[in-house]
Structure formats: C-alpha cells, structure tokens
Amino acid sequence: MISYILRRMLQLVFVLWAGATLLFFLLFTLPNSPGELIAGGANRSANPVVVKNVNHKLGFDRPIYVQYGKFMARTVRGDLGESYRTHEKVNDILKERAPLSLRIAFWAIVIEILVGVSSGVLSARRRNSFADTATTLVAVVASAIPVFVLAYLMKQVTGVYAYQHNWPGWMRFPALGFGPNEWYLWIIPSWEQLRYLAQPVIVLASVSTAILARITRTSMLESLRLDHVRTARAKGLSEKKVIRRHVLRNAMIPVVTIIGIDFGTAAGAAILTEFSFNLPGVGSKIVTAASQRDLPIVLGLSIFVMAVYGVASLLVDISYAFLDPRIRLGGEDG
C-alpha cells in the first residue's frame, strides 16, 4: 500500500514536470517574440530597439535552454513567476483567488454527491420508472447545454426576473458581484455570502450532477448483477442491506473517479462558471491572462491547476484501495 502510494506520487511529480515543460516550450517558443508582444502589443509594429531592450531585460535573448533552466529552478522553489504587464506575482494572485475557487468547488461537489448519487441510486433501483426516465432525459440534455448559457439563464430568472416580479426573498439572488466575502471556519458561507454564491455553485454543480447520476445508475445496475449480490440475497439479507453492504461499495468505484476529476477541474478550472458570473477566481484569471497573452500568468496558473487536478486524482486512486477489497493490499477481508 505504502509503496503503491509512493509510486503513484512519483508518477504525479513526473506528470507535473512534463506538463510544465510542455507548456513552457509551447508558450515561449511558438510566438515569434515575447518581446514584441510586450513592447507593442499583439499585431502592432513595435520599435525594434524597444523590442530588443525588452527581450534583453527579460532574458529572451538568451538560449532557450538557459531560460528553461531558470524557469524550472524558480518553479521548483515554488515561485510561479510574474506578469509582464502588471508585474503581479502568480503566487499573490493565487493567494487572493484560490480560496474562492476552492470554496465554490467544494460546495458544488457536495451538491453533486448528494443529488447525483442519490438520484442515480434511485434510478437504478426503480428502473424504467418515471424518475428514472426523467433523470436520463435531464442528463442527456444537460450534457449538451453550454455552462454559460445555463449561467445566463439562471441570472435572468432568479437574478433579474425575480426582482422585477417581487418573488419571495429566498428565491431572489443578486446577479452581480460576489458578496461580502464572509466565511465561518473558512468554508461555511454567511447567509449574505450564500445569497451571492448560490447561483454559481448550482450552475457549476448542475452538469456534473446530471452526469454523475447516470454513471451511478449504470454502475449500480452492473454491480446488482454480480454473483456476490445473488449470494447475499440467497442468504436472505433484506434488500436494503444487500444494497448498502454489497452493492453500493462496489458501485462507488467509477463514481469516486468522476467526483475526483470533477473536483480537480472545478477547483482551478471552473473557467466558464467563474467567467459568466464575474467571480474573481483562478479560472477567470486564466481567461483574462490568455486573452491578453500574458504568458507567465497563463503558465503559472496552469501549473497550479495541473497540481490540484493531479492531487485530486491521486486521492481517488488511493481511495480505490479502501473501496474495493480486491484492490486492497492487506487488511481485513471483504
């Protein structure tokens, strides 16, 4: 078990290194000259002397392997670089923005697990019932709706229409801003804060919830057909017990995989949701930086996102060992 975890961590380090390297060469060799971008902005002819000076000042006139060495050296030390334009440090950006992204991702995942898993289980137990059909339909349609369309629709309904038509207070949510930034125990929003963040959280959760429900259903139906479930029933266990002790655990393996990936993505790369709601999170900053072609910011934040994503999938892999007795190495027998 320990050696498995260690091996898996080494793998994560490799993936992070390779990903960072890939992105570095992608970003810093492809554009004709970063100096030109800074000196003149994109698609403008800049004074060649200025370009040369800028290139020299930022070290772009040095051979690419020297630049790469410098980049790696500071990245390993935990310094993710700074902006060309504003000289903001990526680390400061993260300190400021990552908490909001993490909090939103956390609550979205809570909704996803509660609603997605339970409706998936219900679907599987009452196959072809109305609830089952409804879940299927919603899931198929939800995977075709762009997140930003959903976000804008929601803003229009609960953020604008509700105010115009004097809906009861609990159905109205402010459509602008992100609230007072008040949190208890770091993660629990104050009531006022909740009113601002409920919409983005629901939008962020919605698509993945629908998908998770489908996956839970499929996975449950598969586990229900396994031999040990038949045996458990033959032993005379009640259906409830069969489901809880013998089916759920097995069925949760693909479900946990999805949840891990969703959290990994939501925490750093809830790009569309954050952008549609103008939230000052990590994802929206990546977009701004990308559209301004602020290379170091894009690179630094991408590395952060990769790390969060990687750690999430590492935790998922470790959790397999607890969920599936066949994977578990040592310990009690399942």
Place this chain on the structure above:
Amino acid sequence: MVDERDQSGRNIVNGPDEGPMRALRGDPAGYGELSAQQSAALALSELEATALDASLEDVGPSRSLGTDAWRRFRRNKLAIAGLVIVGMLVALGLIGPFLVQNPSFQTQAVRESPTNQHWFGTDQLGQDEFARVVYGVRLSLYIGFMVTLVETVIGVLVGALSGWFRGWTDTILMRLVDVLLGIPYLVLALALVTAIGRGVTAVVVTLAVTAWLQTARTVRAGFLTVRDLEYVDAARTTGVPTYRIIWRHVLPNVFQPVVVLVAVGIGSAILAEAALSFLGVGPVPPTASLGLMIAGSRDYFTEAPHLLLFPGLAIVALVLGFLLVGDGLRDALDVKDA
C-alpha cells in the same frame, strides 16, 4: 426510455448512458487503470459474445454488419431523433447562405424582437439574428467536422504506432497522453490559444490537439488485442508487408469504436468552440459564431432575451444531435470501450 436490450436480447446497460460525458471530459472512466491484458481480455470476451449472438441470430439470409447495425440503430428512437436533428442542421448549414441575407449587414433596427421580417429579431448592431444563427451553425459544423477529422487522424496514427510497435514508442506516446490528460482541456486550450493566437484555424488546431487522446487510447487497446492473434501471425508468415497487415487486417478492428468517437467528438468540439468564442479567445468578430453572439449580447438580456435564446438553442440542438447519434451508434455497433 432508452431500450436497454439490443436485438439479440443481451443486456447493454452500459450503452446509452455514459457516452457523451466520457468523451466530453477526457477520460473519467479510468481507461488508464485497465492494463493492456485486462482490456484485451474484455474485448476478447466481447468478440466471443458477438460471435455467439450472430450464430443464433443469423438463421435467415446473411446480412452485413452495416445492415445489422442500421437495423438496431433504427429501433432506437432517440438515435433517430438525433439523426433527424443533425440532418436538418447540416442541410441548413449547406443551403443557408442561399436563404438568408449577409449576416454582417447592419439594419437600422437594433435589438428588435422577432418579427416577420427578422424571424429571430436583430442584435445589438442591427444584424439579422436568424442570418447570424444560420452562419453560426455553419461555422460550428465546419469546426466540428474539421477538428474531428484532424483529431481522428492524429489519434489513429498515435494509437496504431503505440499498439503495434509497443516498447519505448508506446511508453513515450502513452506518457504524453497521460501528461496531456493531466491538464483540464479548457486550460490546455487557453494555453494553446495564448501561444498561437485567435481565429478559426487556431481554434481547429487547438481543439484537435486537446481532443485526440481518447481516440489514441481506444485504437491502441484495439491494436494490442489483435496484433498477436493467429490470423495476423498467419498474414505475417505468408509475407504480407507490415503496412498492409496494419491497414487491411488490424485497422478494421478499431473501426467501430472510432466511428462512435467521431460522432460524439463532433458534438464535443462544437461545445468547446462555443466555449472558446464565448471566452473571447475563439474566432474574431465580425465572424458569426454562436459563442461570440451569446457573449456579445450579455448586457442586453433583460430587454432582448432572444439574443441569448436562439444561439443557445442552436448550440444545444447541434450538440444534442451528435451526442444522440453517437449513443445510438454505440448501441448499434455494440461498442463498449469508446
């Protein structure tokens, strides 16, 4: 709602549900966790099962795989619905330019609600929304098809190289796939756009580069399953050149999962293009792109909700159509691993 038994009565619970999501989000199904042998064994047992069913079923005149698949596809109402949607939108995309006026022509009517003259109303610049939606659908389809074409070529090539040569070729290529899968696709796409700039071609390149991973893995798994089977050995022994073995004897084995991936991939690419344009890093205005139209009208939703609804519905119809066709194909071709 979805018929969960295929014609032979075998249960295919696996089928209709997971398709779109898997392709949409890279590889949540955890392909990488299956070792080559495991997936080989899985695929083999499926092959056997298919063979068995065929022998039970084919009492009448023999039918080709294509006929069989079409018969199964036809029975799936959702898939047919998807096919109809896709067919109509493709037709609209093809003949659209003969039906509507220039999408960039600006009239005096700004943000007008739908009328007889402007079916979908006009946008914030006075441009006819219907014409723009038609051209947007055209662009979406173009990008969807191009991305999937490029992505499939890359994916099949990499997967075939990996699965055929194994050894260090396989190690290097599959590690590359792992690394790329370790970056959420939108982040990778944004990084690529930062590097190569905006525009339609840039979007095609960006999305193709982020999308070939699943195809490569599927093709590789198929190659690993087949390359050591006796009939391939036989071909090798009789002196058939390698490229011919690959082309004639191995590649057809991965045809079915790749077809499914293509259908679902077009839908995903359309969704991704809409996202990139919405974020302002896709095609450059005044190009009529559905994502751009939604982004451009965001300040006027209260007065002019049609500017959100029509392009939004167009995206949903496009993506839904291709996802349903993909799911239908998955069932009809009895593909589990795509």
